[in-house]
Amino acid sequence: MLKRFIQVLVGGVAGSGSLTAGAVIGRALHRLGYHVVGVNEYPSIIRGGHTAYWVRAGVEPVYEIDYPSDYVIALDKATFSVHSRDIERDTVIIYDEESLGKQDVDAVTVNVPFKRIIRENKLNPLVTNMVGVGAAAALMGIPVTFIEKAIEDQFPRGGPLVEMDKKAVILGYEYASSMTENIEPARLPDPPRRGRRVFVTGNEAASLAMVRAGVRFYAAYPMTPASPILHYMARISREKDIIVIQAESEIAAAQMVVGAAWAGVRAATATSGGGFALMQETFSMAGMFETPAVFILAMRAGPSTGMATQNGQADLLWTVFSGHGEFPRIVVAPRDQYEMYNRVIEVFNLAEKYRVPAVIVEDKHLAESHRSIEEPPENIVIDRGAVLSRREAEERIKRGWVFKPYEITETGVSPWVPPGTPGAIVKSESSEHNEEGYVSSHPEIAAAMYEKRMRKERFLRKEIEEKHDPVKTYGDPDKASLTVYTWGSATNAVLEASRHLAGRGVGLYVVQVVYMAPFPVNRFMEAYEPVRGKPSLTVEYNYTGQLGKLIRMETGVRADGHIGKYDGRPFRGIELAEKIASWLRR
Amino acid sequence: MLKRFIQVLVGGVAGSGSLTAGAVIGRALHRLGYHVVGVNEYPSIIRGGHTAYWVRAGVEPVYEIDYPSDYVIALDKATFSVHSRDIERDTVIIYDEESLGKQDVDAVTVNVPFKRIIRENKLNPLVTNMVGVGAAAALMGIPVTFIEKAIEDQFPRGGPLVEMDKKAVILGYEYASSMTENIEPARLPDPPRRGRRVFVTGNEAASLAMVRAGVRFYAAYPMTPASPILHYMARISREKDIIVIQAESEIAAAQMVVGAAWAGVRAATATSGGGFALMQETFSMAGMFETPAVFILAMRAGPSTGMATQNGQADLLWTVFSGHGEFPRIVVAPRDQYEMYNRVIEVFNLAEKYRVPAVIVEDKHLAESHRSIEEPPENIVIDRGAVLSRREAEERIKRGWVFKPYEITETGVSPWVPPGTPGAIVKSESSEHNEEGYVSSHPEIAAAMYEKRMRKERFLRKEIEEKHDPVKTYGDPDKASLTVYTWGSATNAVLEASRHLAGRGVGLYVVQVVYMAPFPVNRFMEAYEPVRGKPSLTVEYNYTGQLGKLIRMETGVRADGHIGKYDGRPFRGIELAEKIASWLRR
Amino acid sequence: MSMIARDTGQVITWCPGCGNFGILTAFQRAVRELGIPPWKIVVVTGIGCHGKICNYIYANSLHTIHGRVPPIATAIKLVNPELLVVGFAGDGDAYGIGMGHLPHIIRRNVDVKLIVHNNRLYGLTTGQASPTSDKGQKTRSTPYGVVEEPVNPIAMAISLGASFVARGFAGDPGHLAWLFKEAFKHKGFALIDVFQPCITFDKIHTYQYYRQRVYKLEETGHDPSNREEALRKAYECCDRIPIGIFYRVEKPTLEEQLPEIKDKPPMVDRPLGSSIRDLLAKYHSLAE
């Protein structure tokens, strides 16, 4: 039975390899050329507890996972109860009756004796998950070689367990192949040929972007869901000559990043809400220093420690107004892995050009989910703007240029010379200061410096509005019955829901705000103009509708309603579609 | 020459006693029964640098200092140059020609030989300032006994220097009395009889309120302009049985305060922007714990270290959205010292009643300025709301009540029992949790707890709107040509300006927002209704017009313009009046 | 496979075999043997695998944010000195992000106990280096090995004058329970650093590793009142590693030195709403 999309769920106890199994299936489908998203869910527990991984694939773009799943690989009993909405009558559930007992479920069950297969073939029980993968592959029609390749992709460093994984896959594959006669499994049409694509998480995309953008200094303190960036950067530190420091705290990490950027390199850190809270004072300092330090904020469900491994978008307003005092900053929230890559590079350019701190906001769902995307381009612009190289600065100085670190200019931006340049004395002050960087609280100097800093925002906003596509729209405003304002990973859920709603005759016009600060008022109003006065909603992973509040503050436009999700889980396409439909009926 | 108001400026090098001299004159006028404000300005320098103190007094209420000053006691040359706008033709300048040299200034100069008087009477040069005070008192017609009393008020612990101060006052008084014939000094009408009044700073009012409200634990890390609260609380810790801890950092102070409030007492801390930045993570935790920790945020000019001893109101939006994640909080910004006292007590009641963290926002200008106010009332309501005493809790438990720290209730508020109560197990979790306080990331429990917390905001807002006068208005909306939205100490400048503008036929309608969170939407709209569509402005000590942004976000009402001041200095009445007038002419 | 903490009914989510079980067992034995009722105990935990312990102990508890056990525990003790306040922190928690509090709780000598689950890495965040990781140790965040030297918390605490400094081993809960009891009976701040094998992320510092190396100070006639000797022992490493009480000295606690607390009913029970009349009369100026 051919389907437009296929969704696979792998569920099991943490440590049972359900996440790996799911990712391997995702990688195989990606290698085959399908659009794929891969989403994990796990508790803040190292072993034990239930974990799950969803893969959704199609020939057309896939935005978000949905209900139901076409295949479920159940490695534990909880899979049946926790994910009941994933299971419908047509769902094929692969599980081992011997291990879990016969489950009473209204679906197509396929009993694969995982335990027996492992036992009889003297395999390590750790590869049980791969028996399931093999069985699913057989039913889905994924060639075994693609699964093998996917395993190599997943474990690039190889090892004996990898070989055993492959063996387990083949055993599962063979077992299931021999028993497909009585079911009609869902399959995808043949994939199209596509250009080079990669299967990456938001965190990986951000890391790749940092490498490409020329980051030379990365410091961080571990914090879910940002830690994978630290792991990535540490791993590649030697081959790419990047200084990577695990700091003693987020305060230290942020200070280091400002120090490194001050000393003349591109520098960044990543953290989650609690860590960014600790960076607030330094963030304000970066504003005062006018240092282009870059912060990645990977949001999770809050407040406080919240649900450390679950999703949330509740830090938006706090981030937009971060740090005491007023100063321009960049806050950008990409929608998916591909946009992440491009926006991160864009933000490094803008931060250096305007000498402002920047925050890239992602949520856990984007940070840790996989997506097959076009290979990130290498031919991107790297523009250090106001940051001179030491050589260039020295030459200018020899030609008579007098460097003042806080020179008052028309745009407010002062060229920057890295310390260690003969002829330049580089001074920065966290207190109010004059053009040379010496402390001053003279009212006129203070006001002039304040205005210099704030002036930059005007030019920055203009550039963003004119060149960087800060507000993206999807759908036809004229045909739409509803406008949805959204941002970050929630956009994907809206796009997925919009497919369902289109089927019900409800057209959505989706407005994704990418730049949150400086807020692209004009571009937003352009997007808004065609739907002025028509019904609108915000969809966000929070309770209060923070994007909606920000839009109203900045433009006066008020959404008529808000659909929020704050239980830590992503919206499924149909779930959101139903919520929107029932809001429309309200 | 009788005047409605009289203003005195004392200027001198830091360490010359100009601040003390000013405060003493202020205290004397206060004792006489006048309305008085006293404002200081000093650099972030321990000795040296120019400092100044302004006293403004009248029979009618005085809101803010103004231009020009009627009297200037110049203890250094800088007084003439830095405060040129304070000096007009009628200004009487008292100074020592021998020390400063003859100053070329178009004003009434009175040469009092400070140095010679000190020398001839073998006084300590430290009391030079008091010779000036004596001279000014003579000209102003303040009885010497009132000055003496004021000195005792200023230095309640007495000592030999105090005696010398008094002697110096008399000498200055006598000298000036002998030479008043050729000038016609400005004087105030006789003061009315009034009830008991006190002359206090915003910080003192807040401290008194904490004592009265029953604070039993105060922890802080020193930070201008909040440190005087620490000094006050430390001084009275023994007589009032309050635990006062100087913490190792603001993080520690905030944690201590949450710990103490958790353990069952009223607890607070005070800090400025940089310190509150460090408290952000704990603030969010207090939201999750639902612990009524109280934070006083004394704003100074930012960002970062900024101007440590100057004024600013640029932390508003950051405060309103403080902490990662969403949770209800109280943010209140009193206008003056009297309101400070009452609001602080109010906030302790509300915080405990709704179990939310609270921030009292003051700016340096309010924190450190003196004002003569009615004696703070003692007959105020103390209502601990949801916080039970151990005795009460124990009795309830004995009668069969089962205590759950996060019991889900209709209002979202769960009664609280202090740990150490037999029969109660008190558990709090910074992670999402169930009603017993055990960790849970179950999606339904998480959503229910989130809703429970957020639900409190609705009830809290309602109570604030109905009982606590969260939006105050001044002036007649129907006769007004302009509405001004303002907050905190800026309100006083607007009220002072409104006097000037009334003279020019411009009536102001002033809307002071006191509660910033939860925002009193209905009460604001009531205040707005009569001036809907008429011109309006925001006046704040910041650049971007943060109250204006907040109002627009919460109500859609948009002010037509913003007059900000961000050089660290307060508005003078006439200065602001001129700015408003020229905005009206724009 | 899922274990339930008997007292609280919560599923224990530590990896089976984790050293944290030994610490939990030892703590429960200690308070049982000392006869302290649950409502008189306050457990304060940091963030990490260790921090979950508050879910498994039937007593008052507070799970604070990462690294902040010392200050919040201090306040609770001051507000109600009748409570036994015990902090449980991780090595990352106490010696990494929270390091700034340790010297200060030591200076204050408040009667709070701090038990550090020292697994020499960041467990809950899946195995990054911690301040007590060995130099050269390969972890998630240090794929080429840690370059920093580990901190020596025992030496540091002794050098700062902590009044009770001990080390335990989670693989010997009996000995650990004894240590806890000694610490709880001690008047003043106590630091108990506990070797806690992380069986998931650390293949070096295993139970085996420690079993082969640890020996008990109290069996060697060590005199815990001798600071120099204590410091010498603190540096003993890595073939033979001492556990037990390194250093113990009596000195006044913070509570004893604050007259607003000493010999008075706990703050939590005092009435609200002091008068301010006397203050207004006495201090016309307090900002001086």
Next chain:
Amino acid sequence: MSMIARDTGQVITWCPGCGNFGILTAFQRAVRELGIPPWKIVVVTGIGCHGKICNYIYANSLHTIHGRVPPIATAIKLVNPELLVVGFAGDGDAYGIGMGHLPHIIRRNVDVKLIVHNNRLYGLTTGQASPTSDKGQKTRSTPYGVVEEPVNPIAMAISLGASFVARGFAGDPGHLAWLFKEAFKHKGFALIDVFQPCITFDKIHTYQYYRQRVYKLEETGHDPSNREEALRKAYECCDRIPIGIFYRVEKPTLEEQLPEIKDKPPMVDRPLGSSIRDLLAKYHSLAE
């Protein structure tokens, strides 16, 4: 009365007679004698009276926020190891709010120098107690006397294995300049705690007080390579107080241990925009 820092033209706003002048003088002498040009120096200061020193030194400088000198100085050094990076911190700054960084900069042994202006109180905020105030000392924030014991930063640093630990006295700028030079020549992290009389808020720890008590370690044949001896000296107090180099040991610096830095041009001069093609080919999964 207002003094101008000759090099920078800035008015010096320390109280006349403040111990900070001695530190400024000693620093200027040290860099002059070592012949280090201003553009090769980075001065990093904390917040406090001490922190103003960056306005009086003609060199690159960065006035960070309160307590954060160690991490920001570390990053600057790593980005450009050719620079002499010298931190100036206060006792409140380094041992109070910033205490959490000290053990970690010691562990890293990065080639950064940390000079602590130890005036035993918070100067700029008008004289509150600091972690080095004496027990019993009355200050603005402790009108009834400090109840905590002071930290002993020298002992703490030695016990943590700092590679260079010294103490100076602002009243002896000649000796201090020598100490600074030794520290600057040392390869690795150096802590120099400097007794700095605050003539405004501290009437006890005056120049006189220190002059009567300090003696020079190098005049007593002290062996700075002996840790136990160094620790013993660190506790010597309060009739005779040693100044000089307590402890000095050679060990690899952080920079030397990071191959991405060692023997390569400073990061600040490296080109931007590495290729990612190889990463995409090699690591299909990096979050494992």
